[in-house]
Amino acid sequence: MNTLHEPARDVPVVHECDVCVIGGSCTGVFAAVRAARLGARVVIVEKAGSFGGVATLSLVNVWHSPFDTTYRKQIIAGLTMEVIDRLRRRKAVTDRERSPHWAWAFNPQELQIELDELIREAGITPLLHTQFVAPHVVDGQLRAAIIENKSGRQAIRARLFIDASGDGDLCHRAGLVTYAVAHIQPSTTCAAISDYLVDGVQLDQVIREHAAEFDLPAGFAWGTAIPNSPVYMLAGTRVYDANAAEAEQLTFSEMEGRRQVRAIMDLLRKYVPGWRGVLQALPARIGIRETRHVRCQYQLTAADVLQGRQFGDAIANGSYRVDVHHQDKPGITLKYLDGTQEYCCPGAPPVRSLWRPPEKVDPTFYQIPLRSIVPGTFPNLLLAGRMFDAEPEAHAAARVMVNMNQTGEAAGVAAWLALDSNTPVTTLAAARVRSKLAAGGSIIL
Numbered sequence: 001m002n003t004l005h006e007p008a009r010d011v012p013v014v015h016e017c018d019v020c021v022i023g024g025s026c027t028g029v030f031a032a033v034r035a036a037r038l039g040a041r042v043v044i045v046e047k048a049g050s051f052g053g054v055a056t057l058s059l060v061n062v063w064h065s066p067f068d069t070t071y072r073k074q075i076i077a078g079l080t081m082e083v084i085d086r087l088r089r090r091k092a093v094t095d096r097e098r099s100p101h102w103a104w105a106f107n108p109q110e111l112q113i114e115l116d117e118l119i120r121e122a123g124i125t126p127l128l129h130t131q132f133v134a135p136h137v138v139d140g141q142l143r144a145a146i147i148e149n150k151s152g153r154q155a156i157r158a159r160l161f162i163d164a165s166g167d168g169d170l171c172h173r174a175g176l177v178t179y180a181v182a183h184i185q186p187s188t189t190c191a192a193i194s195d196y197l198v199d200g201v202q203l204d205q206v207i208r209e210h211a212a213e214f215d216l217p218a219g220f221a222w223g224t225a226i227p228n229s230p231v232y233m234l235a236g237t238r239v240y241d242a243n244a245a246e247a248e249q250l251t252f253s254e255m256e257g258r259r260q261v262r263a264i265m266d267l268l269r270k271y272v273p274g275w276r277g278v279l280q281a282l283p284a285r286i287g288i289r290e291t292r293h294v295r296c297q298y299q300l301t302a303a304d305v306l307q308g309r310q311f312g313d314a315i316a317n318g319s320y321r322v323d324v325h326h327q328d329k330p331g332i333t334l335k336y337l338d339g340t341q342e343y344c345c346p347g348a349p350p351v352r353s354l355w356r357p358p359e360k361v362d363p364t365f366y367q368i369p370l371r372s373i374v375p376g377t378f379p380n381l382l383l384a385g386r387m388f389d390a391e392p393e394a395h396a397a398a399r400v401m402v403n404m405n406q407t408g409e410a411a412g413v414a415a416w417l418a419l420d421s422n423t424p425v426t427t428l429a430a431a432r433v434r435s436k437l438a439a440g441g442s443i444i445l
Ligand SMILES: Cc1cc2nc3c(=O)[nH]c(=O)nc-3n(C[C@H](O)[C@H](O)[C@H](O)COP(=O)(O)OP(=O)(O)OC[C@H]3O[C@@H](n4cnc5c(N)ncnc54)[C@H](O)[C@@H]3O)c2cc1C
Pocket: 022, 023, 024, 025, 026, 027, 028, 045, 046, 047, 048, 051, 052, 053, 054, 055, 060, 062, 063, 064, 130, 131, 132, 133, 164, 165, 166, 167, 169, 187, 188, 189, 190, 235, 286, 287, 288, 289, 384, 385, 386, 387, 399, 400, 401, 402, 404
C-alpha cells in the first residue's frame, strides 16, 4: 500500500477518569450510567451528535419483550425498564403485551433527550461529535484513548475502557483478535414517512410485489408507528454484502440505502393510486445489524441460545427468537426455543418445520455470560454491544437492544468492581458482578 509518514506529536490529555466508554448507544450510555451511579468518574465518547445509536440515529424505535417466551416470567429490568417508564411519562412509548414482534415502540427523538438527562443526572462527562481514533498503549498497558473532534486531536486517560462502539473500534485498533462472519446480516436505512396506511392496510405487500421493477432486493418491509404521531418508521431497505466497519463499504451502504428509500417512495406513488405519503426524515446513519466481532473468553453458541443454556456467570437474559436475514437467498429464517422454525420468503406463505425433535419441556429464555464481553488481552478492557463473541445464530437472536442494553449495564458494573477491588477484569468474580447488577435493579437468574 502507498503510505506517507505522519510526524509524531504531543496530544493534550483533556480528561482523566476511572472509566472511558467508547460509543454512546443505549449500550454505552447504560454502561456509563451504571458505573457512574456506583461512584466512578466516567467519560463517554460518541461520534454522532446525540446518544442512542441505532435506536435514535437510525430510527429503529422498537424494543422487544422483557419476559420469557411464556410472557409470565420477567427476565429483563434495569435501565431498560427505567427508560421505558421515563418515556411513558412523556407519552413517548406504545406498549404491546405478549407480542413476539415487539414490546415497545418509542419516539426516537424523545429517547435522545431522555439519554441526555440520564447522563446529566449521573454526573457523566459527555463528548459528542467526538470519534475514538486510536488506543494509547504503553509497555503493553492500555492507558488512554486518542479522540478527534472540533478541538483537534486529544487524549482521555482512564483506568478502564469499555468498547461500546458496535464495530469494536477500540478492540480492533488495539490489535485484539476480531472476526467477521461469512454472511454478515444486511444493513437497513429506515425512513420516517407519512401515510403508510391506506384504508387501514399497510403497504408492505405492494412494496413486495413491485420490488424488482425498482431494483429493490427481495425482502420484507416492516415498520411501526411513532407513538402518538402520524409518522411511521419504515424499514424496507437492505444492503447486502457490505461490511459497514470498512469506510468505503459504509459509504456505499449509506448511499445505496437512501437510493432504496427513494425507490420505495416512487413505487408507492406509482402503484397506490392517490397515495400522498411524504418522506419526512432520513436517519442520521444507516442501521447496522452486524460488522466485526471480538474474540472473548467465551463464544456464545447457537446451541447455548436455542437450548436456553444457563450460565453461572450470566449477566443478561433474552427471549427474542433467532432472526437470520439471509444473504444467500431472499427472506428470513426464524428459529424458536420450542424447537420450531419458519422460513419466511417474501410473497410466499411461511414454511414451518422443526429444527429439533419435540421435547417435554422447552427452555423459555437464554443467557449471555460475562465471559462473552471480556476479551482478555488487557486487564482493563471490556466490551458491550453487538460485537460480543457469538456464533452467527446466537448473535442473530441476542443482538437485539433489550439484550445489548444488559451487556452495557454489566460492563459498567464490572468496570466499577474491577477498579474498586483493584482486580483485572479478566479474573473478576462473576458472582460479585451479578449481585451488584441485581442490587442496581437488573434481573439476575
Ligand atoms: C434496521 C434494523 C432493525 C433492527 N430492529 C431491531 C429491533 O426491532 N429491536 C431491537 O432491539 N434491535 C433491532 N436491531 C438490532 C439492534 O439495533 C442492534 O443490534 C443494536 O442496536 C446494537 O447496539 P450497539 O450498542 O452494539 O450498537 P450501535 O447501536 O450501532 O451503537 C454503537 C455506537 O457507537 C458509536 N461509535 C461507533 N464507532 C465510534 C467511534 N470510533 N468513536 C465514537 N463513537 C463511535 C456509534 O455512533 C453508535 O452510537 C435492528 C437493527 C437494524 C439495523
